[in-house]
Amino acid sequence: MIFKRLVPAAMFVAAFSFPAAVPAHAEADAESLVNALNAVFGAHDGVRAAHTHGFCVKGNFTPTAEAASLSKAPHFNSKTPVNLIGRFSMGGGNPAAPNFQKDNVRGIALHFDIGNGNTTDLLMISAPVFVAKDPDQFLSLLTAVATKDKEKIGAFFQANPNSTRQAQWLNARPVPASFATVNYWGIHAFTFTNAEGKTQVIKYKALPVAGEVGLTDDEAKAKDPDFYRPELAERLAKGPVQFTLTAILGEPGDPVDNPTELWPEDQRKSVTLGTISITGTEDDKTCDAGIFDPTLVVDGIEGPANDTIFPMRSAAYAVSFGRRAK
Numbered sequence: 001m002i003f004k005r006l007v008p009a010a011m012f013v014a015a016f017s018f019p020a021a022v023p024a025h026a027e028a029d030a031e032s033l034v035n036a037l038n039a040v041f042g043a044h045d046g047v048r049a050a051h052t053h054g055f056c057v058k059g060n061f062t063p064t065a066e067a068a069s070l071s072k073a074p075h076f077n078s079k080t081p082v083n084l085i086g087r088f089s090m091g092g093g094n095p096a097a098p099n100f101q102k103d104n105v106r107g108i109a110l111h112f113d114i115g116n117g118n119t120t121d122l123l124m125i126s127a128p129v130f131v132a133k134d135p136d137q138f139l140s141l142l143t144a145v146a147t148k149d150k151e152k153i154g155a156f157f158q159a160n161p162n163s164t165r166q167a168q169w170l171n172a173r174p175v176p177a178s179f180a181t182v183n184y185w186g187i188h189a190f191t192f193t194n195a196e197g198k199t200q201v202i203k204y205k206a207l208p209v210a211g212e213v214g215l216t217d218d219e220a221k222a223k224d225p226d227f228y229r230p231e232l233a234e235r236l237a238k239g240p241v242q243f244t245l246t247a248i249l250g251e252p253g254d255p256v257d258n259p260t261e262l263w264p265e266d267q268r269k270s271v272t273l274g275t276i277s278i279t280g281t282e283d284d285k286t287c288d289a290g291i292f293d294p295t296l297v298v299d300g301i302e303g304p305a306n307d308t309i310f311p312m313r314s315a316a317y318a319v320s321f322g323r324r325a326k
Contacts, residue, residue, distance in 0.1 A: 027136075028134075028135035028136045028138065028139040028312070029135070029312075029315075030312065030315035030316040030318065030319045031319050032139055033135060033138065033139055033142070033312065033316045033319075034049045034316055034319045034320050034323070036139055036142035036143055036146065037049040037050055037093045037142060038093065039142065039143075039146040040092075040093065040142055040145050040146045041092055041093030041094050042093070042094075044093070044095050045324070046324050047095055047324055048093070048317075048320055048321075048324065049093050049316070049319075049320040049323075050091070050092065050093050050316075050317075050320070051087075051089035051090065051091060051092070051107050051109075052089075052090075052092070052093045052094060052095045052097070053089060053090045053092075053094060053095050053096060053097040053226075054087050054088055054089025054090065054107070054287075055087065055088060055089075055229055055281065055284055056085065056086070056087050056281065056282040056283065056284045056285075056286050056287035056288075057085075057086045057087065057088060057232075057278045057280065057281055057282055058083075058084070058085055058086070058278070058279060058280055058281070058282040058286075059083075059084050059086065059240065059241075059276065059277045059278040059279045059280070060081035060082060060083050060084055060277050060279065061075060061081065061082045061084055061110075061112060061245070061274055061275070061276050061277070062081045062082075062274050062275045062277070063075065063076045063077065063078055063082070063273060063274035064272050064273060064274050066271050066272060066273070067271075067272075067273040067274055068194070068195070069194060069271075070192045070194055070200055070202070070247060070271060070273070071192035071193065071194055071300040071301055072193060072194055072195045072299060072300035073120065073192075073297075073298050073299065073300035073301050074114045074115070074120075074298060074300075075112040075114055075120060075298075076273060076274070076300070081277075082112050082113060082114070083112075083113040084110050084111060084112050084113060084276070085110070085111045085113075085119075085282060085286055085287065086108060086109060086110045086111070086276075086278060086287075087107075087108070087109045087287045087292065088106070088107065088108055088179040088228070088232070089106070089107040089108075089109070090104055090105075090106060090107070091104045091105040091106070091107060091125065092104060096225065096226075098225035098226075099223065099224075099225060099226060099227050099228040100175050100215070100220035100221060100223050100225065100227075101175075102170060102171055102173075102174075102175050102217075102220070103167045103170045103171050104170070105125040105126050105127050105166065105170065106125065106126040106176060106179055106182055106184070107123070107124065107125045107126070107184075108123075108124050108125075108179070108184050108206065108243075109121070109122070109123045109124075109292035110122045110123075110276070110292070111292065114298060119296065120296055120297055120298045120301070121292050121293050121294060121296040121297075122186065122204060122294075123186065123292055123294045123313075124184035124185055124186050124187075124204060124205075124206055125184060125185060125187065126170070126176065126182045126183065126184055126185075127166045127169045127170055127185065127187075128169070128185040128187065128203075128205075128262055128263070128265070129165045129166050129169065129187060129259060129260050129261070129262055130166065130187045130259035130260055130309060131163050131165075131166050131167075131260070132162075132163055132259075132260065132309065133162060133258045133259065133260045133261075133309070134308045134309060135308055135309060135312045137160060137163065138309070138312075140156060140160070141156060141160070141163055144156040162258075162260040162261075163260065165260055165262070166260075173214065174214025174215055174216065174217075174220075175214060175215045175217070175219075175220040176212075176213070176214055176215075177213040177214055177215050177231075178210075178213065178228065178231050178232060178235065179228050179231075179232055179241075180208055180210055180232060180235055180241040180278075181208050181210050181211065181212055181213035181214075182208060182212060183205060183206065183207055183208065183212060184205070184206040184243070185203065185204065185205050185206075186203055186204030186205070187203075187259040188203070188259055188294065188303065188304050188307055188309075188310050189201055189202070189203055189250060189254070189255075189256035189257075189304050189307070190202055190203070190204070190297070190301055190302065190303060190304070191301070191302040191304075192247070192300065192301060193299075193300050193301075193302070194300070200247075200249060200250070201249075201250035201254070201256060202247035202248060202249055202250060203247070203248045203250065203263060204245065204246070204247065204248075205245075205246050205247075205248055205265075205270070206243040206244065206245050206246070206276060207243060207244045207246065208241075208242075208243055209242040209243060209244060209275075210241070210242075232281075233281060236278070236279070236280055236281070240277040240278060240279045241277070241278040242275055242276065242277050242278070243275070243276040243278075244272060244274075244275060244276075245272070245273045245274050245275070245276050246270045246271060246272050246273060247270060247271045247273055248263060248265055248268050248269075248270045249268055249269045249270060249271065250263065250268070251268065254268075256304050256306070256307065257304055257305075257306035257307045257308075258307070259307060259309050259310075288324075290321065291314075291317040291318060291320075291321050292317070293314050293317065294310060294313050294314060295310065295311055295313075295314040296314075
């Protein structure tokens with residue numbers, strides 16, 4: 001299954017020569033962010049600059065009746081399962097990022113097939129927050145880390161405590177035993193609109209049907225650095241890997257423009273949107289043919305207006321795609 005619309009046509013970028021490093025006071029734009037990622041993790045030909053280590057999967061999504069009450073988006077109103085292509089990954093730009101690394105996010109990115117080869121996309125990570133509130137802060141973080149100077153890195157985190165929240169979340173929890181046994185969150189707030197025109201601000205969360213399962217530090221250290229792929233293949237041989245996709249319902253005052261801010265989930269209602277079923281692996285070339293674009297939404301779903309990380313992700317992924325497609 002290959003979807004025709006993996007990347008909006010306007011987002012293809014030409015191949016140029018780019019500097020390997022970023023000036024200390026560079027203005028954050030898509031190219032400078034990709035340069036900064038390369039400065040931290042190295043530039044690796046033919047692969048993504050971020051979430052580099054991963055693999056492609058396929059499956060379907062079955063919506064609930066409640067999903068249609070929140071959004072008129074086609075995949076939430078389908079009477080039959082919606083095909084999807086997905087990709088599990090480790091965060092960062094290291095193509096050999098070890099699966100047992102505790103302070104690194106796991107990711108799941110999805111293309112939902114909404115007909116005629118078109119998709120709408122959803123990207124989630126295994127923490128409810130991002131490491132930066134805006135592109136400038138993200139660039140400053142990457143620039144500090146690239147120096148490998150402990151004093152400069154420490155000074156950045158002291159001046160930007162919100163950038164420590166993701167690592168604190170991950171380090172307080174065990175290493176996930178599988179891509180299939182960890183929660184995933186959409187870090188951005190979206191506005192749903194239903195057929196009657198009623199709107200609701202939400203954040204996505206996917207919960208593993210198999211439950212959350214982690215490893216002790218000793219168990220994790222004993223694992224092969226790339227154990228997630230064979231583990232998932234063994235799991236899929238027994239049946240689909242499933243997640244319950246939910247919408248956490250926002251309330252007045254919940255931050256919608258800063259992905260480093262945590263919503264109080266235990267004080268918020270949620271609605272089950274449907275079941276994500278991963279049924280098998282897919283040729284990695286299918287996922288590598290384009291980008292998973294968080295801004296690729298459809299009627300019934302609107303992205304956050306003032307969250308500047310949101311559009312910058314799309315632009316940076318396009319720059320990265322242009323470079324790896326050369």
